[in-house]
Amino acid sequence: MRTVVVLGAHTAVGRAVVECLEERDLDVQVRQATLTEHLGPGLDPIDEAILKAGDLFVLAFSGPMARGMAQGLAALKKPVLDVRGDGEGEGLFLWPGLDPAAGAALDTGAPNRIPVGLASPVVAVLQALAPFKPTWASVATYESAALxxxxxMDELSAQTRGVFTMNAPDPELFPASLAFDVIPSAAPRGGDPEAAERAFEAAVVAGAVRFGLALPVLATRAVVPSFSADAAVVEVGFAEAPDLEAALDALDAGRTLRRAEDPVMPSLDAVGRDDAQVGRVRRVDDRLRLWLTSDRLRRGSATQVALAVERWLADNLS
Incomplete structure (x- = not known):
């Protein structure tokens, strides 16, 4: 039996990954590891023993230490799924041994990258509509604190409590207080909003390339006071837009997509679901416009990791 080690299992993404792997009943042993300061029940320290024990590693935390760990494991020819990617949370990077044809390498020199976060369901929409030859896409995001x-999520919770106690803490991660507000930037405090939008656009473009699509993508990102429920308005242009019924059929059949029972489904209803939910769809001239919701922790990263582990197991059953 192969051993999958989730590094950073104390994080929200790490916990979601563990939950998703265990739910799928894969033929793997899942071990949870973290840094010494986050140790708790069921968590192993990240040390030489755990690094030797693992056959595949899922990196669920970011920062210089995480990047160094990924590079060190890659040098040892240990395959790594880097969920947090380049620190923007927009790429699931596939390090050595993981399906080298899975995606296009970006100009950053990063290994193959599969979109995670809200970029993942956007790519799923483009994949479903690929037979109609889309020519461009525009995305307006409404992203959760789980970004x-x-x-x-902790900062949003503290800010929300602070509003009612008239003692709201100063923002640390977000550019401004998020509680009961909308921030027109997905960059961290002091970061560049346009750089965050370019990272999202690059992730969608790279994901679309995997399905034979080469098209420009424009993103406008905002963060809303939701813990993990993401939403987006996705607009896709065509030389000749498909009939609405044909487009709906394609979206119904889309991998990892599901048509919402209620076309005005709120984003919170997507929490706990693996599939992204497609709400209202409109055909306007030569383009389609649709409402998309997903659980960032489940659909954004955890499900993608589980699918990647399944592919890896299929290729490494010896």
């Missing part, structure tokens, strides 16, 4: 993992 910054557990720390982001």
């Amino acid at each position: 910054f993992d557990q720390a982001g």
